[in-house]
Ligand SMILES: Nc1ncnc2c1ncn2[C@@H]1O[C@H](COP(=O)(O)OP(=O)(O)O)[C@@H](O)[C@H]1O
């Protein structure tokens with residue numbers, strides 16, 4: 297896991313996170329778990345351990361701790377506003393937000409954000425009492441109200457709307473958010489990551505980080521299977537072991553067809569500015585190559601080139617191992633296995649998606665905001681998951697489509713599904729087909745419509761008779777992860 301314990305002092309603040317919470321409500325449960333998770337992730341966190349009755353005024357060491365934190369997390373619970381101590385803390389936090397650009401992340405634990413914003417519900421009762429008690433100090437009360445109004449408007453974490461009451465999920469999301477705030481290089485991986493760890497472990501072992509040669513590892517697989525996600529997760533785990541590291545994600549999507557390689561080299565250059573000197577615009581491809589060589593030569597770099605489908609692009613970015621310093625690692629993701637073979641990468645990893653249990657879990661997170669289907673929906677969920685077969689993109693899209701829908705809606709959705717895929721999924725698959733030449737595309741359509749699951753030799757004969765070159769076509773489709781042949785030769 298990424299460690300930030302030294303980042304706080306190095307960059308001029310003392311704590312990564314200050315935790316503000318109502319002790320009576322959450323000290324021994326939610327806030328305690330949150331604190332432990334933050335610490336375990338290497339995030340240097342301050343919480344006030346003092347359980348003793350407090351004096352009137354907030355202590356100066358607390359004020360200092362707030363001031364010296366980069367991020368404040370405020371856990372709003374029903375009793376938060378009844379404590380003047382908490383309210384003072386919050387006012388100080390929002391001051392620091394204004395003056396020192398402190399990042400404030402509100403967590404709405406068992407309370408609606410609008411109750412915080414408008415001081416309704418339990419907050420209204422608390423304020424009745426405060427107004428009675430601090431009649432002479434209405435400015436102070438007004439300051440608290442303003443602080444709550446501001447904090448309630450910030451984008452934060454609402455236990456019920458985000459994680460449907462799953463505290464551990466919420467905590468995981470908060471930790472991830474904090475990591476990405478602390479480290480601009482930390483990549484957000486997925487809203488509900490499932491089954492990523494074992495894939496990441498496999499790839500990291502292929503990378504053999506620490507040895508002196510330059511290695512390229514390629515991840516290939518069909519669209520939506522999770523290549524970008526795995527690559528980002530790999531990046532997060534190892535980037536701190538390199539002198540320079542960058543992840544260029546979704547390259548294909550970001551490329552303008554006409555500018556091609558030149559634009560890509562510029563993208564890579566831009567990704568590294570901040571670490572390297574700024575250069576004039578790159579004039580042509582060769583100049584780009586020289587630039588890359590000059591910048592990376594002798595440096596131990598980690599570069600992720602995500603979603604590349606043109607060999608010339610790869611050759612222009614990572615054509616020779618000696619462009620990069622000893623110990624460098626390049627991770628490439630692509631839909632086209634052949635690209636990796638032609639680049640002679642050290643290792644190839646076939647991204648195969650999720651197994652059955654993981655698929656059901658990911659689908660459930662999107663359909664129910666829980667790791668398991670609701671009781672009445674178990675069978676229908678299994679039908680959908682079976683149909684989609686482990687492709688995270690499809691599980692996500694279908695799950696979100698079915699969130700909070702009735703059983704009847706589910707039934708008709710499933711019926712329709714067998715005729716049309718939702719357009720978000722279709723779009724992804726079509727981009728993959730668009731790259732194929734006319735003949736191979738024709739073969740793909742024939743196979744998809746008529747020959748799915750049939751004997752390969754039989755299909756070959758028929759396609760042969762239709763004037764195709766089936767063996768070549770099978771190879772291309774297999775390399776692009778559009779076709780698989782099982783051990784029964786089907
Ligand atoms: N293991 C996983 N757990 C949860 N969500 C995932 C996982 N893998 C992929 N996803 C989600 O599925 C979608 C497609 O994944 P992505 O990595 O973009 O696929 P690819 O790069 O292969 O096209 C993304 O929205 C991603 O967040």
Ligand SMILES: [Mg+2]
Nearest residue numbers: 523524546603
């Ligand atoms: Mg991708």
